[in-house]
Amino acid sequence: MTVTVLGRAELSGVLWWERSQEETGTILYRLLWRGKCLISIMGESVSPGCAVGMGEARESRSAVLHPCFGLTFSNVFPSLWLRWKNWWVRGILTLAMITFFFIIIYLGPMVLMTIVMCVQIKCFHEIITIGYNVYHSYDLPWFRTLSWYFLLCVNYFFYGETVTDYFFTLVQREEPLRILSKYHRFISFTLYLTGFCMFVLSLVKKHYRLQFYMFGWTHVTLLIIVTQSHLIIHNLFEGMIWFIVPISCVICNDIMAYMFGFFFGRTPLIKLSPKKTWEGFIGGFFATVLFGLLLSYVMSGYRCFTCPVEFNNDTNSFTVDCEPSELFQLQEYNIPVVLQSVVGWKTVRMYPFQIHSIALSTFASLIGPFGGFFASGFKRAFKIKDFANTIPGHGGIMDRFDCQYLMATFVNVYIASFIRGPNPSKLIQQFLTLRPDQQLHIxxxxxxxxxDKGILGSLEDA
Structure with missing residues (x-):
């Protein structure tokens, strides 16, 4: 029987996809490897002479249902091509972002704080721009100007508090800084009050309701973005490990949930994010907990990660040198009797911080994604796919940090509740700023x- 070749598409140097027609008019689709048939499809049936798996046959059946003459890989397997294209775009840019993350960690705390502020400003810009694009036709007076002014006011307040708290000695040494520190809250309130009065003066009769709506939009954005960015910096000062491990756990969960969902995903997880699956959610959880344990073990052995970030007044620079706390000293733990027969050990040596890392990675895996779901609901409300197009394949900066902000708040609350204790150095710094009579009284x-406690007497005897 004569077969007429209607079209061919080269998939690689030795792999071809061919569309042909028999004398009877039947259309054939064949996948050729070095000229030999791998798949031969006629109508909706697969030739028994071709050794292929059912998975390949299903992908090829979609090609029969969508025949075309200008055959290319992308239009023979349209869904498969787009799926893998997105995989590679996301993968390459993820590696680039991870590399950038390592670089800024190497550059030190000051660069990290600067990056946090830049990310905060960009996230604020993306959210405010959405509101502006939706309501720009109303020509609301001073909306963008007031939004950025309030961002300036709130940042001045939070970062002023941080400088006063962590750079106390430097602030007291410089007269202008000391004055700004003393009246910092009054200055912050005055700045905010100025913006409040500007908003009231900008009210227009026909836009009252919409203007108050956007006023609330700006303040909720400030609460979500700026407040939580401030908490990230506080976590950083507790030790870089409290900054790096939580962020890395969120990144790991995002990557592993995507990979498990890509290869094994079948069951939808939540309607807000149709692409999220239970397989990805569960696989991401176990992978993140394991990753958190390993990363914590490695980082707990280095003082540059475990020591609090402090400002050295002699060198006017940040230092991360201290005696490791008990949290970062290896200890021996008894393995539960039930598990001893399974693992073959009775005890295990690990850092106490690794136990805390389980809590961090669990939150990053089970609760952290709800920050992403919240963002998905927000985007669906305004019928947009991403917050912006800053990162190809990933969307905007806010699309990458929607889970990070929720994680930062949890870490800050966790440290305050279970980790942080009194700080003698800060008490001494405050003591030295008192008047001589106040110091003598203390x-x-x-x-x-x-x-009375018998401590001073024992010290004198010694």
């Missing part, structure tokens, strides 16, 4: 207390 009170 000294006498402390001395009497130590004598």
């Amino acid at each position: 000294f006498n009170t402390l001395k009497a207390h130590l004598v």
